[in-house]
Amino acid sequence: MGGAVLQQMRMIDLMQELFPICRSITGNGLRQTFEIIKKIIPITIYEVPSGTKVFDWTIPREWNVREAFVEDMSGKRVIDFAENNLHLLGYSVPVDAVFSLETLQNHLYSLPDQPTAIPYITSYYSERWGFCLEHARRQALTAGEYRVRIDSDLSEGSLTYADLVIPGETEEEIFFSTYVCHPSMANDELSGPVVATFLAQKIMALPRRKYTYRFVFAPETIGALTYLSRHLGHLRAHTKAGFNLSCIGDDRAWSYVASPRADSYADKIMANALRFVEGPVHAYSFLERASDERQYCAPGVDLPLVTVCRSRFGMYPEYHTSLDNFDLVSEKALNESLSLLLDCCRAIEENCRPRACVIGEPQLGKRGLYATLSQVGSSNPSAILVDILAYADGTRDVFDLSTLLNLPTATIVQHLNILRREKLVE
């Protein structure tokens, strides 16, 4: 990799670069997005033709837009896709005609409660056209006629997705998925692809990997289904834990959506990791599913997967509007998300079920591990060693010990290394 320059790139810079691109579930915006990500990590890009059956769905025609606007009879553009790609309803069919304001109103979408926000609306599977705009702007439209021009293509093409498989010593996989079908919005969705890209870069740089890591970047729903239709058997056989990344760029709260039975390895890992973050944490059941966990955890798929978010999709006021922008996300929050996920990977790599090798408590003093001056209330590192040994019966793993002792997995691993060195655990 091109070393120094890439190291200096911040996640927010990548987000800035991807932000203006008009992404959808198909089209050139996806390809452009992948070409930019490919400059950072060596993803493979795939094209699946329109009309291909994926389970109960069919890959739709490909959508591309050259221009789209509404202008008044003086030629002044009152709504323009060039100004913000959220202005055009996703998958709008081509139009070139003059309409009265009254007729045009049937094709306009705004949010009376958020008059300065442009809503994000799509119509992938039923043909229509429309414009989304700030309610204030809509109210300022005067009676009369308007020319509507949408120069779009809805034609046979393909759906584009990408993946990256980073091999480890075993075929067992840690799976990360994120979606790439939303136009200009920062938290939902660019935080997911951006953190996934940087996480993959960090995983590639690990000196040693026990597990294989798979990163999937695909349009939501149809892309996840397409990916599953091609890899279902392999993913079911090899996925040890999976994480769907969505809305992880704001700094409000942490949340995750559990797997249907809430007892997978991924559930355990995420519940543990979020014990140690600052601020409130929301654990949602699978009843609150809304992202690609719907596909990855469906019956017959059953991947051990959770969706990880800061403010969960649908639960923050800027969600799916033009207000989901750079005021909402920060490099600091993106970095916190990246660190948490990287720490999870490190803990997964180091995970084991230690068993104490001596009967009864070992004498730590003769090994130089005991703080001989015991003071009440002092935080004693030997206490951690003793606590780990007290529970090291070969059934509990690093995450169990972390939860029991209320110490981060990194601390547990650090102390286990001491115990291993002294041959006190195996």
Ligand code: ZN
């Ligand atoms: Zn969304």
